[in-house]
Amino acid sequence: MSWDSLLQTAFIISLITSGIRLAVPVLLAVLGEIITERAGVQNLGLEGIMALGAFAGFAAAFTTGSGIIGLLAGVLAGMLLGLLMGYFAVTLKVNQVIAGISLVLLGQGSANFFYRQIFGVSQRPPRIAGLPEVPIPFLADIPYLGGILFRHNIAVYFTVLLVVIVWVLLFGTTWGLKVRAVGEHPSAADTSGVDVAGIRYACTILGAAFAGLGGAVLSVAQMKLFTENMVAGRGWIAIALVIFSRWHPGLALAGAVLFGLADALQFRFQALGFEAVPYEFLLMLPYILTIVVLLAGGRRGAAPAALGIPYEKE
Amino acid sequence: MLGRRARSILAVLVVLVLVAVSLGACAPATPAPTPVPPTSTPAPTAAPSGAAPVRLAILMTGEITDLSWNAQMYRAAMEIKEKLGIDVAYSEQIAPADGERVMREYADEGYNLIIAHSFSYGDAVFRVAQDYPNVNFAWAGGMNKTAQNVADYDQPFYQASYLIGILAGGVSKGTMNFLGGFDIPVCHSMAEAFKAGARSVNPNSTLLASYVGDWGDVAKAKEAALAQIDAGADFGIGCGEGPTLGMIEAAKERGVYATGYVGDMSEIAPDTVLTSLVWNLYPLLETMVKDVQAGAFQPGKFYSLGVAQGAFEMPINPKLKDKVPASVLEQVEKAKADIIAGKLEVPYIPQ
Numbered sequence: 039m040s041w042d043s044l045l046q047t048a049f050i051i052s053l054i055t056s057g058i059r060l061a062v063p064v065l066l067a068v069l070g071e072i073i074t075e076r077a078g079v080q081n082l083g084l085e086g087i088m089a090l091g092a093f094a095g096f097a098a099a100f101t102t103g104s105g106i107i108g109l110l111a112g113v114l115a116g117m118l119l120g121l122l123m124g125y126f127a128v129t130l131k132v133n134q135v136i137a138g139i140s141l142v143l144l145g146q147g148s149a150n151f152f153y154r155q156i157f158g159v160s161q162r163p164p165r166i167a168g169l170p171e172v173p174i175p176f177l178a179d180i181p182y183l184g185g186i187l188f189r190h191n192i193a194v195y196f197t198v199l200l201v202v203i204v205w206v207l208l209f210g211t212t213w214g215l216k217v218r219a220v221g222e223h224p225s226a227a228d229t230s231g232v233d234v235a236g237i238r239y240a241c242t243i244l245g246a247a248f249a250g251l252g253g254a255v256l257s258v259a260q261m262k263l264f265t266e267n268m269v270a271g272r273g274w275i276a277i278a279l280v281i282f283s284r285w286h287p288g289l290a291l292a293g294a295v296l297f298g299l300a301d302a303l304q305f306r307f308q309a310l311g312f313e314a315v316p317y318e319f320l321l322m323l324p325y326i327l328t329i330v331v332l333l334a335g336g337r338r339g340a341a342p343a344a345l346g347i348p349y350e351k352e
Numbered sequence: 353m354l355g356r357r358a359r360s361i362l363a364v365l366v367v368l369v370l371v372a373v374s375l376g377a378c379a380p381a382t383p384a385p386t387p388v389p390p391t392s393t394p395a396p397t398a399a400p401s402g403a404a405p406v407r408l409a410i411l412m413t414g415e416i417t418d419l420s421w422n423a424q425m426y427r428a429a430m431e432i433k434e435k436l437g438i439d440v441a442y443s444e445q446i447a448p449a450d451g452e453r454v455m456r457e458y459a460d461e462g463y464n465l466i467i468a469h470s471f472s473y474g475d476a477v478f479r480v481a482q483d484y485p486n487v488n489f490a491w492a493g494g495m496n497k498t499a500q501n502v503a504d505y506d507q508p509f510y511q512a513s514y515l516i517g518i519l520a521g522g523v524s525k526g527t528m529n530f531l532g533g534f535d536i537p538v539c540h541s542m543a544e545a546f547k548a549g550a551r552s553v554n555p556n557s558t559l560l561a562s563y564v565g566d567w568g569d570v571a572k573a574k575e576a577a578l579a580q581i582d583a584g585a586d587f588g589i590g591c592g593e594g595p596t597l598g599m600i601e602a603a604k605e606r607g608v609y610a611t612g613y614v615g616d617m618s619e620i621a622p623d624t625v626l627t628s629l630v631w632n633l634y635p636l637l638e639t640m641v642k643d644v645q646a647g648a649f650q651p652g653k654f655y656s657l658g659v660a661q662g663a664f665e666m667p668i669n670p671k672l673k674d675k676v677p678a679s680v681l682e683q684v685e686k687a688k689a690d691i692i693a694g695k696l697e698v699p700y701i702p703q
Contacts, residue, residue, distance in 0.1 A: 052582045056575050063571070154417060163419065163597070165620060260571050261601055263620075265594065266415050267568030301572065305579040308562035309529070317535065321565035 051185045053302050058190065059260065061298030062197050063088070063252040067276035068283065068290045069204050070116075070248025076208060076285055077241035078221035078344040079127045082138025083119065085273025086145020087246050088253035090115045093149035095254025096166065096264035097156060105169040108258040109193065109251060116250015119145055120243035128238045131348035142273070150266045157264075168262035169193060193259040198291075200248070205287040217241055221342030224349040234349050249273065275328070282331050284340040293331070300324040406644050408432070408637075409463040410442040411454055413470045414567075420593035420614045425469050428633035436641060439463075452476035459484040465644050467637075468492070477502060488649045490640060494538070498652035505636055505655040509538055510545035511691065512629045512664035513589065514698040515684050516611055517549020519627060519666075520587040521557055522680030523609065524550070529560045529585035531577055531595040533567040537702035539591035544701035546589055553683060560585050564595050573598025581606045589613075589629070600624055609672075618669035626672045630665040660692045 067084050074081045081087075094115035099108025119141055126137035157164055169191040178188040208214040219227040220237045228234050252272070257264045279297065283290035304320035312320075408429065416426040422444065433440040441463065446454050451473040458466050459480065468477045468491040477491045481502045494506035520528050528550055532539035547559040560580045564573045577588060577599040588603055589611040590596030596613035597620075603610035604624045612618060612628025636657050643649040657663040666684075668676060690696035 048582070052579070056578060060572070060575055150415070150417070163620065256571055261574065261598075263570070263597065263601075265419070265568065265570055265597060266417055267594075268570050270566050270569035270572070302575060302579070305562060305572075305576040306583075308576070309560050309580040309583045309585075311560065317563050318565075321563070 047182060049306070051182065053306060054186045054299070055189070056302035056305070057295060057299035058186075058194060059298070060301050061294040062194055063256045063260070064272050064276050064279065064297065065291060065294035066197055066200070066252030066255065067249040067273060068279045068294055069200055069287055070245035070252075071276055071280045072245075072283065072285050072287060072290060073204060073208070073217070073241050073248070074245030075280060075345055076221045076342055077217045077238050078224060078342055078347065078349070079123070079238050079242050079245075080134045080138065080346040081120075081123050081127075081141070081242060081245060082135060082277060083123055083141025083145060083246075083273075084249045084276050085269055085271070086142035086149075087116050087119045087249040088145075088256070088269045088273050089149040090119060090145040091250030091253025092257040092268055093153055093253075093264055094250070096257040097152070099166045099168070099258045100164060103167065105167065105258050108166070109169075109254045112250045112252075112254020112258070113247045114250070116246040116248065116253070117243050119250070120246025121239075123246060124239040124242040127242060127348065128235050131350070134346050134348075146269075153264055153266070163263045163265065166258065166262050169259040191259050193255045197255075201287050201291045208287070218342070220349075221344055224344050225352065228349070228351065238349070249276070252276075278328055278332065281341075282328065285342065296327065297324050300327050405438070406436075406465055406641050407439040407463045408441070408465045408467070408641065409458040410440070410467045410469055411446050411451055411458075411473060412442065412444045413446060413448065413472060414444065416442070416444050418593055419597070422469065423593075424614050424631050424633050425467075428637050431634050432637045432641060436638070438641060448472040448476065452480055455480040455489075456483075459487045464488060465490070465640065465649075467640075488640075488644055489652075490655070496654040498654060500651050501649075503640065503649065503652040503655060505640075505657070507538055507631070508656065508658040508700075509591070509629065509631065509664075510541035510700055511659040511698045512631075512666055513542040514545040514549040515659070515688055515691075516589060516627060516629055516666055517546035517551075518553055518684050518687055519549075519668075519676065519680060520546070520589070520609075520611075521550030521553030522683065523626065523676055524554070524557065524587040526554060526557045527560065527584040527586060528557060529577065529580035529588040529599075530562070530591070531573060531580070531588065531599050532561075532563050532591035533595055534565065535563050535703075539563075541700050541702045542589070542591050545698050548699055549687075552687075553680065564592075564598070566594065567592045568594045570594050570598040570601070574602045577602035577610075578606070581608055587611075587626070609675075616667050618667070618671070622669065622671045625669055626675065627666050627668050630667065632663055632665065635661055635663050658691075659688060659698075660694070 067088060091112035095108040095112035098111030099105050123141055126132045127134050171189060172192050174188040178184045216232045217237055219232060220234050224234045253269060256268055279293045282293045300323045304323050307320050308317050410429055412422040414422045416422050429440050429442060443454050455466055465488045471492055473491055474493055477489050478499060481489045481499055485501055488501055490503040490505055493504040496504055498504050530543040530546060543561045550557045560583060562576050562580060564576050573595045581602060586608040588599050590599045590613050593613055600610045600621050604621045609626040610624050612625050614631045616628045616630055618625045636655055687696060
């Protein structure tokens with residue numbers, strides 16, 4: 039392989055579009071978890087929520103023939119598990135780490151269980167139509183940039199929109215201020231009349247809805263099929279990326295895209311026969327990147343002060 | 353009196369148990385995906401009179417819905433249960449560390465043929481076998497490591513991969529792609545044999561080989577395959593069902609060809625999947641069961657069932673049959689006949 043091939047425009051366009059596609063499902067889960075954690079609840083169940091979202095999205099798209107309904111079903115499935123997490127964390131005030139991990143098992147187990155019950159054990163997985171690629175008129179024809187940014191399925195555009203929405207919601211509205219207050223100092227928020235339990239429930243359900251959507255994007259928009267283990271650790275990577283992003287949607291976008299790009303790049307190195315480096319090392323690249331950034335970024339007090347601590351009214 | 357924390361943990365457990373029970377209650381009776389502890393499904397008919405009744409138990413590391421390794425074993429096990437009327441039990445998702453315990457449970461329950469269907473059960477199977485000399489064991493070592501009551505069996509996918517390589521070499525413009533989960537001997541030898549098959553037809557052809565780093569991550573596999581296709585590949589083969597399903601999706605989007613893995617996948621993408629590498633485990637199971645019945649299982653053998661023994665097929669997708677030149681099909685058939693006749697030995701390059 040020559041270094042020239044890395045600088046060709048076709049290579050770069052294909053690299054960046056691939057990075058964006060890889061980033062989207064994780065980014066959705068990260069955005070959701072940022073909302074949840076900003077309110078002081080740590081939901082470690084993302085991996086399970088994404089699995090159930092992926093299944094629900096697939097099943098709904100298969101039944102109705104509509105990819106959009108599939109995505110909505112993923113959101114709904116996420117909300118359901120979010121409600122359960124809210125009940126554990128807010129009402130029962132249990133250890134959130136344990137509740138989150140049990141949610142992983144419940145989500146994965148029920149997704150696999152229902153898939154087998156409904157679709158059976160088959161050599162030929164059923165397929166759905168999925169979401170078509172929607173080039174945005176005019177913008178898609180811009181040289182280079184058009185191919186990179188404006189030739190995706192609608193889930194990609196919607197995710198970018200959600201970054202902005204979450205950003206504004208958390209940092210530009212009264213509700214967002216309340217959420218952050220509840221996550222930093224719930225008793226102070228309570229004293230000034232904020233409904234701590236209500237906010238925490240809402241944020242947990244909303245956050246899980248995002249993760250459910252992320253799962254549905256995987257099965258409905260990207261693969262058009264459901265397989266067991268298709269989430270493959272994205273839920274855990276999302277949790278690391280929340281720390282990486284310092285609980286901020288803008289940095290979450292950067293982190294998820296960086297992670298996606300690292301993966302896209304190592305696949306291209308492999309395909310082009312970049313033999314100087316063993317493939318195992320290339321596969322490690324995104325994870326090494328995460329560790330380095332986590333070390334460099336550190337915590338520096340970015341975490342909500344009341345994260346993971348149940349609120350007891352005095 | 354329980355503390356608050358203990359009460360909360362208890363509450364979580366109760367809810368989870370309730371959910372698990374309610375999920376279990378609505379499960380149909382057949383075919384039950386069996387978690388640990390192992391349970392058996394009674395045989396529909398009695399074993400043939402005169403022969404030792406065989407009770408077969410199978411351990412799998414993954415799920416029977418994996419469309420591949422475990423799904424094929426599950427299918428063959430159900431077929432043998434139906435055809436030979438023997439007692440068949442299986443446990444899926446048994447981590448290698450739990451393998452020893454589950455094998456002991458099966459042996460204690462009177463199962464006399466226990467198949468540990470993964471290379472990673474190797475240590476456990478030899479330890480357990482020492483304590484149960486009258487129980488027959490088999491493991492998917494593929495390296496001719498046996499004991500008095502432990503047989504080994506291989507999975508010579510590379511033989512079928514060579515034949516598909518010939519087909520690909522005749523259809524492709526010259527660049528092909530291979531995508532595996534990890535660079536393990538089964539996958540590596542498949543890639544090498546595929547390349548050799550393709551080069552026997554088109555000496556100038558190249559093979560782009562990549563590994564996803566995951567067996568189940570279909571979305572990543574798709575991106576890996578897109579990278580290969582963007583680099584010029586137009587005919588792909590996968591090792592592992594996740595890599596293959598991802599590759600098929602990528603090939604469909606880009607309008608190139610792909611190969612189905614272990615099962616006939618042409619229905620998934622009728623314009624994309626030109627052929628499939630189909631692995632049939634039934635001949636292996638039947639041979640082992642009959643050996644046990646005849647008392648000939650011990651000392652443990654190395655069962656190697658490949659193209660010559662009918663363990664592999666490569667059905668051409670009827671919809672795409674006209675894309676394959678007749679001369680190429682003839683070359684495939686000739687190579688297959690040569691392998692069966694023992695005139696051609698496919699090179700095995702595991703690493």
